[in-house]
Amino acid sequence: MKRVDDFRLKFGTKEYVPIMIGGMGVDISTAELALEAARLGGIGHISDAMVNDVSDRRFDTTFVKDKTKLYKHNILNADKSTIKFDLDILAEATRRHVGATMEAKKGDGMIFVNCMEKLTMNGPRETLQVRMNSALDAGIDGITLSAGLHLGSFGLIADHPRFRDAKLGIIVSSVRALQLFLRKNARLNRLPDFVVVEGPLAGGHLGFGLDWAEYDLATIMAEVIQYVNTEQLNIPVIAAGGIFTGSDAVRFLEMGSGAVQVATRFTVSEECGLPANVKQDYYIASEEDIVVNTISPTGYPMRMLKSSPAIGDGIRPNCESYGYLLDGNGNCAYITAYNRELASHPDGKNIVVMDKTCLCTQMRNFKLWTCGQTTYRLKDTTRRNPDGTYQVLSAEHIFKDYQFSVDDQIALPV
């Protein structure tokens, strides 16, 4: 039987191990994790979600504190529309996060940045433009556009000198979404360099409704590959979502997938940004503990552990400090839900908000445990410590297990 290592992802004349570690915000796919993927010859992702906060934590900048100070007067105001991102600061934070990561890069692989377009930041167009341009300025190898794909996004960076040399990719969940993007993008004469097809078992936000279980990645992949081949597009199509073993990956590579994008198995790696105790929560999860719900204010269903402390937590919206989910009019579905509950509890105490979550604060504090559908299998990938906890794995161990395993076997740590 073949191994993943028998295949290569080709971009022009360059070849890579066909394993891409998916972007996981907020700083769950850390620079350290992405750097390991690149060192091992594959592709890693950092994420630019809440990049001002990520910069503060990595480089001791004070971007969030400064913003909080600036908008402190608004904290009790239900109207958040005046809260804007300073575009120079956003650019600086992005350049720091991306620049430091790229400077540390070793090996033959690449590092991309995952840009979730649903982070509309009370100025969807200009903030996305700054995020993408600054990442290119700082030398990122490529950009993967996800969640909330805006059909004109490539156009926002068309004037950047690296527009044609950096790798630009998109995440879609249907052949229709890809067709729409290509049609809209045609005037730029700039095709995506890769297309990630994310199926219904992925972590994070889903490109499906609550009927996600009726879809299947292999079927969507077959449709996308057929379309790309018929149109002679020569774009690698990358399968994502629920690929748990090297053999799962081989099955997609054999059907014409250019690579696989994987994430869940790396949530329990040493390099992953989740706190150590949360990694144990991922390990102990059973299948019944994993839910897809609609509490994300983005409007997309999201998969998570139902023990996530974020669920039901009625904290005051923190837009003065964060505000990444504010739409172009300064609204966020969590603010609406919170204000509704506040109206029935005017003392502001014991507020419970079940239908939405304050995604910025909860992701930033690692209280919303988004995960892939295969999370309940993580316990089978490791050994237990004498104290009963599960052993955390190195990213290298997991990467190589994908790369070299056969017969659906999973290598346990030595």
Ligand SMILES: Cc1cc2nc3c(=O)[nH]c(=O)nc-3n(C[C@H](O)[C@H](O)[C@H](O)COP(=O)(O)O)c2cc1C
């Ligand atoms: C903890 C976690 C966080 C994620 N966050 C993001 C994200 O911020 N943006 C994104 O495009 N995809 C995100 N994803 C999706 C992954 O990048 C990836 O495509 C998918 O999870 C692959 O499937 P797998 O987890 O079954 O391997 C996330 C996945 C996980 C597990």
